Amino acid sequence: MRAQPKASHFIDGAYVEDTAGTPFDSLYPATGEVIAKLHAATPAIVEQAVAAAKRAQPEWAAMSPTARGRILKKAADIMRARNRELSELETLDTGKPIQETIVADPTSGADSFEFFGGVAAAALNGEHIPLGADFAYTKRVPIGVCVGIGAWNYPQQIACWKAAPALVSGNAMVFKPSENTPLGALKIAEILIEAGLPKGLFNVIQGDRDTGPLLVGHPDVGKVSLTGSVPTGRKVAAAAAGQLKHVTMELGGKSPLIVFEDADLDSAIGGAMLGNFYSTGQVCSNGTRVFVQKGVKEQFLKGLKARTERIVIGDPMDEATQLGPMVSRPQRDKVLAYIEAGRAEGATLVTGGAIPNDVPAEGTYIQPTVFADVTDTMTIAREEIFGPVMCVLDFDGEDEVIARANATEFGLSAGVFTSDITRAHRVVDRLEAGTLWINTYNLCPVEIPFGGSKQSGFGRENSVAALQHYTELKTVYVAMGKVEAPY
16 A cells, blocks of 8 residues: 555544445556555544634634735745646646646645745725715635535645635535545644644545535535536535535536637647546546537647647656556446447547556556537537547537537636637637637646636636635724614
């Protein structure tokens, strides 16, 4: 066991185990090797974690934002100093290549701690409202105990994206990582304690679909932030709504990426590949419906095929590897079923579509796959695949492609490639999505808000906007004279 933690859970500043919880294995996707054995949280563990958070939160909230931010910035420094170690753990946890995790995973988590640690003092303030002789003022106050529920594609990043704004706002958090990637969040909890975070403010408990409802429904929890699928989001939002809890939903998508004839095709191809094959296609914002204007379709496909077939598939710990395995065998089987559906419904397989040669039999690898001649009604064009499968669709004109791009229940992301900057802004204004890119794709620095519209969720992560979702606005009216009453 190459990554066995001291125990399954981290509560009140220490590792905690409860062997009464359902046991489960953490597997290295590249080989199927068991790298850790853990237990899901029992109801007693859930209670222990929430109680620790509830106890620790009031004193933390009484600290100044500057003091809270100082701890987060120290945690960022520790994460950067241990980037290699954390990146290797992330690769073991997810199967993503080390060349990717070392630049995109712990580093983005550290960016989050640094950003929110730095902006809190200026951003967590209210306003003065003059009312003649009287006045009012507002202040932002923490919600209390927050729950974070993570996904398995960016486990360390997601833990930090949720913890940083929650903690700097004066809240406590109980975080549940995906059972597929349980290890990274425990290290984040360790680092926060080392950086000086008081015990009980960031707790990590393991679990599955039975654990989430215990957290979401707990009466002492005031806020739930989920990163996950749309079906899971609907269930969690419905449960939270029953108790009028605050919620942030960062859900899935079937995002359009539009390539006009005047685009820089090399850049457009690169953007489409990053928007479909990075993290083995397991990114919620991926531009999996690539609309290519007919005049450049053949040229686009020719360049795309050549570059896709040069992608290096192999051992994720080898820095030359560009594409690792899927996170699990069930996820790979799901993607293979979508590929078969694409074939059966008449899409043209340009490249990929199979399990690669020369990889471990117990690994969960799949070739990067491109379909052309995809139509809007095909299953692969309508449903989120969450794997390295790109669907290329033809289009004639601007109005047509915008209508087709918007004809989906999802609204997470979208992208446009064109050399006409006026058209670029015109098109993104009409696209129904929360996060959009012009002449690039999938760049998500912590300084900008990230989130979706329609069935892709609500609320925002990152940027100063995230602080609004981890605080409540308190208004105080101040009377400067006597009270006059008609009775």
